[in-house]
Amino acid sequence: MIEIKDMxxxxxxTNIKALSEINLTLDRGEFVCVxxxxxxxxxxxxRTINGLQKPTTGTIFMDGVPISTMKExxxxxxxxxxxxxxxHFNLIPxxxxxxxxxTGTFGxxxxxxxxxxxxxxxEIANAKRVLGDVGLLDMAERRVETLSGGQKQRVxxxxxxxxxxxxxxxxEPVASLDPGTxxxxxxxxxxxxxxxxxxxxxxxxxxxxAKRYATRILAFQNGELIYDGTAEDFNEQQYMNTYGSEFQxxxxxx
Amino acid sequence: xxxxxxxILTFTILVILLFISMRITEFDLSKFRDFRNMIDFLGQWFPxxxxxxxxxxxxALETLAMAFLGSFLGLLIALPLSFxxxxxxxxxxxxxxFTRVSLSFVRSMPEIVIGLILLTTLGLGPFPAVIAIMFHxxxxxxxxxxxxxEAADPGxxxxxxxxxxxxxxxxxxxxxxxxxxxxxxxxxxRFEVAIRTSLILGFIGGGGIGQRLFTDFRxxxxxxxxxxxxxxxxxxxxxxxxxxxxxxxxx
Numbered sequence: 001m002i003e004i005k006d007m008x009x010x011x012x013x014t015n016i017k018a019l020s021e022i023n024l025t026l027d028r029g030e031f032v033c034v035x036x037x038x039x040x041x042x043x044x045x046x047r048t049i050n051g052l053q054k055p056t057t058g059t060i061f062m063d064g065v066p067i068s069t070m071k072e073x074x075x076x077x078x079x080x081x082x083x084x085x086x087x088h089f090n091l092i093p094x095x096x097x098x099x100x101x102x103t104g105t106f107g108x109x110x111x112x113x114x115x116x117x118x119x120x121x122x123e124i125a126n127a128k129r130v131l132g133d134v135g136l137l138d139m140a141e142r143r144v145e146t147l148s149g150g151q152k153q154r155v156x157x158x159x160x161x162x163x164x165x166x167x168x169x170x171x172e173p174v175a176s177l178d179p180g181t182x183x184x185x186x187x188x189x190x191x192x193x194x195x196x197x198x199x200x201x202x203x204x205x206x207x208x209x210a211k212r213y214a215t216r217i218l219a220f221q222n223g224e225l226i227y228d229g230t231a232e233d234f235n236e237q238q239y240m241n242t243y244g245s246e247f248q249x250x251x252x253x254x
Numbered sequence: 255x256x257x258x259x260x261x262i263l264t265f266t267i268l269v270i271l272l273f274i275s276m277r278i279t280e281f282d283l284s285k286f287r288d289f290r291n292m293i294d295f296l297g298q299w300f301p302x303x304x305x306x307x308x309x310x311x312x313x314a315l316e317t318l319a320m321a322f323l324g325s326f327l328g329l330l331i332a333l334p335l336s337f338x339x340x341x342x343x344x345x346x347x348x349x350x351x352f353t354r355v356s357l358s359f360v361r362s363m364p365e366i367v368i369g370l371i372l373l374t375t376l377g378l379g380p381f382p383a384v385i386a387i388m389f390h391x392x393x394x395x396x397x398x399x400x401x402x403x404e405a406a407d408p409g410x411x412x413x414x415x416x417x418x419x420x421x422x423x424x425x426x427x428x429x430x431x432x433x434x435x436x437x438x439x440x441x442x443x444r445f446e447v448a449i450r451t452s453l454i455l456g457f458i459g460g461g462g463i464g465q466r467l468f469t470d471f472r473x474x475x476x477x478x479x480x481x482x483x484x485x486x487x488x489x490x491x492x493x494x495x496x497x498x499x500x501x502x503x504x505x
Contacts, residue, residue: 050416072421080418090413094431103427107418114423156413163417 001199002026002049002167007058007068009044009223018044019223022058028166031193032201033210033231035242036220042203045220046171049201050082051075080107083160087172089152091144097155098140101127104162130161134188150181157188168193170202174209182206186213207239299480306478310463310485316380317462318489320455321448324384328391329441335392336399342411343403343425353396361393369455380452383460387448398440402433435505442497449490463489 002025009019019041026032036042047053048060051067060068067078083104091100105123106114119127131137134154139147144155153173160168168189174182190213193200204210210217210231217234219227219242227238275281337343339357344350365386372382406429414424456464467482 052412052416076418076420078418079416082416084413084416086409086413088409090409092410092413092428092431093407094434103414103419104417106414106423106427111420111423114419114427159413159417169416 001028001063003061003064005059005061007048007055007060009041009048009053010056017223019048019055019220022225024218024225024228026199026201028199029197029215030199031190031213031215032199032218033214033216034201034203034218034220035205035207035210035227037243040220040242041223042220043171044223045218046084046169046201046203049167050079050084050169076107080163081165082167082169083157083163083165084169084171085153085156085160085173086170087175089149089156091152091155091159093145095144096140097131097136097142097144097147098124098127100144100155101131101158101162104130104159107163127158127162130158133161133192134158148181149177150185153177153181153185154188157185157192161192165196166198168198168200168202170200170204172203172205175205179206182209189213210234295476298476301477302481302484303475303477304481307481307485310466310478310482313461313463313466314485314489317449317452317456317464318493320380320384320387320452320460320462321445324387324452325391325441325445325448327384327388328444329395329437331388332392332395332399333437335396336403337422337425337429339396339400340403342406342408343429345421354400357393357396357400359393360389361397363390365390365451366454366458369458369460373459378459378461380461383452383455383462386455386460387451390451391444391448394444395440399433399437402436403429406432435501438504439497439501442493442501445497446490446493449493453486 004022004024004026007019007022008017010017022045034042034045044053048055048068051070055068058068059066062078067075070078092103102119102123104127105119128137128140131140134157136151136154136158139151144152147155156173170189173189174185177185186209189200189202192198211234212231214231217227217229217231218225219234219238221242226241227234335353335357338345338349339353341350344353368386368389369382372385376382376385410428410432411424414428415421419427452460452462453464453467456462456466457468459465463482463486467479467486470476470478470482
């Protein structure tokens with residue numbers, strides 16, 4: 001579904017090689033967790049897939065079509081098929097939960113409809129359905145800033161779902177949530193992933209979450225892909241390679 | 255903590271500037287020894303003459319209409335311009351620079367000068383005053399709102415880009431809800447300033463209660479002048495409290 005060929009990302013202003021020579025194929029149905037220290041290139045990797053970051057060299061293909069070289073207007077149409085959730089949720093403040101979810105349709109609607117802010121009853125019904133999927137239907141009229149962190153992230157998931165995505169991207173979606181809420185969020189993501197048959201790619205710091213939910217793990221170090229394989233095969237040695245020697249052994253000894 | 259070499263220098267410079275400014279402006283408190291004249295003068299203001307009150311209220315409404323129209327049209331024109339004048343939403347850096355410079359040019363022209371120029375084609379009356387207030391406020395709102403846009407949280411903008419929204423739709427919907435309370439509060443402040451400006455513009459024939467005040471003054475109708483001033487004060491206070499009421503409802 002997604003094929004990455006010889007992709008490198010080089011930040012000119014700081015002279016940092018964020019990603020170098022990545023070659024990967026990611027398929028429908030895979031639940032991919034991306035591991036790595038801060039600054040290892042995880043975030044850049046996710047953001048290159050939906051074009052928020054352009055690769056310096058190399059190409060990304062989606063269903064055989066090169067998307068990384070597309071013009072903005074074409075890329076916009078590709079992005080509609082990729083839902084994205086963020087560490088800080090990136091909801092629009094002062095708007096209601098329902099209004100925030102409805103912004104997930106913006107890629108499909110005419111600019112005029114967006115400008116006057118009119119939504120059809122079908123669009124509103126769809127928004128309420130995805131809010132039901134994440135268990136927030138009774139909060140539809142609440143302002144987003146009155147919600148807890150976990151609830152905010154579920155609004156973010158609902159917004160991404162309303163895009164009817166084929167790919168779901170998560171840039172450290174549980175990094176600001178407590179462990180219980182992180183688990184709950186991952187349960188929701190996994191359920192949606194399986195029901196819709198998505199390709200899901202998520203950055204995560206928590207190795208336990210990654211091993212429990214991922215069907216495939218990617219690990220980055222200094223912009224290089226140092227592990228690509230199953231969650232079962234990701235062992236203590238791999239972990240040490242990814243995070244350095246200062247890590248806790250407890251994760252594996254349990 | 256305060257006692258540093260650099261502070262002594264700053265202090266000395268400030269004192270020198272104070273003295274020079276007093277010299278230039280003939281600032282001399284001993285001149286107040288003739289304050290009896292002022293009391294005599296103010297004595298002529300009372301009792302107030304209420305016979306002109308209906309006309310004054312009508313003129314006050316005209317002033318309010320001038321100020322509202324001028325500031326509101328200014329806001330409407332400035333709102334889209336400020337997205338071009340903000341670094342994070344301008345389509346090209348050149349447009350950003352151009353809009354910035356134009357807004358600052360518009361802002362630098364005093365309303366009274368614009369009013370005087372417009373008098374030549376539009377004649378006396380409130381219309382040129384409205385245009386003058388509007389013109390100046392485009393410059394002021396453009397600067398204030400573009401700075402609010404630049405300070406807005408970039409997270410929601412990124413999210414809107416990620417759902418596949420067109421860039422300008424993404425900017426509008428992620429930024430406007432964030433800055434709206436601040437825009438309103440700036441608007442009400444500028445509305446208040448526009449009332450004072452329209453008073454001054456009344457002095458050059460711009461109509462409203464400003465013109466009436468000026469006329470009453472020149473014809474020595476001091477018992478009317480006092481009521482004019484009272485009406486103006488009540489008007490400004492009413493607008494101020496309306497502003498804080500609406501602001502509280504929005505936030």
